[in-house]
Amino acid sequence: MMSKKIAVVVTDLVEDIEFTSPKDAYVEAGHTVETISYKKGSIEGKQGASFDIDKTIDDVKASDYDALLIPGGFSPDLLRADEEGRFGQFTKQFVEAGKPVFAICHGPQLLIDTDLLEGKKLTSFISVRKDLENAGANVVDESVVVDSNIVTSRTPDDLEDFNRESLALL
Template sequence: MSKKIAAVLTDLFEDVEYTSPAQAFKEAGHEVITIEKEAGKQVTGKHEKTKVTINKSIDDVSADDFDALFIPGGFSPDQLRADERFVKFVSAFIEAGKPIFAICHGPQLFIQTGKLKGRTVTGFTSIRPDLANAGATVKDEEVVVDDQIVTSRTPDDLPAFNREALKLL
């Protein structure tokens, strides 16, 4: 069955951490809807190879509209977590028990939610202490699956990340 996946991103996302999972999701028949502050805006990856046109504004969506959430890494998650609307959006997915896929710096958005206590996750090496300080058990593994949350560390982990995300879908 086709699922509707919310992808939250803004400028300076890690190009391949968006393109690889998005392509895997689409090839499996799922729909990826990009979300940022402004619909119709074009955002650019940090390597300036990937440009993505935003489908929806964060003001026009609800977690109820989607089956899963996807958070690519790069500098995008750190920018988005400063905006309470994105924090509430992510929190709603956690509370609803819906699948969430976050790679590299993506789990930074979890920190702001205050909902990491008792969770097991991974992320880029520099954010692991922050994840632990937020109450999570942090592992240094290519992919960590904790109930509905799938996390990975770097672009090298994309094959495992995509595999586990697709399994949850």
């Protein structure tokens, strides 16, 4: 198996386990994970853990990576608030290139900003589903959904399925 380089877009109030569980699974499988946010330094998770940031969104391009992870919590909503839309554009480049994108819980919110959800089968945390439908997605209530290169899940309870399907796509 070839080692892949995975980008994680994340900021404060990320759901800790939705970041650490997939990251640990990817690293254990031999992949490299880099965290990307507004600024270097560290961020604070929803449960209070501190996470180091490797690069800023201005330092990276999608072509540097093989896959993208979007953990949930309040982080995706805060990333969408970027006035220049850089995180949405970054995500869009992965979808357009057919690269794997893994989004759990509130993570699919960032997918809305790609304007590429028409006809895609997705799932998410319940409060995000209507927004995904409005963006043209076919939304279902399942622990994990794989639509071509996009893997989505609903909650931390789905992490086992989410990690399994994400690793299978890598």
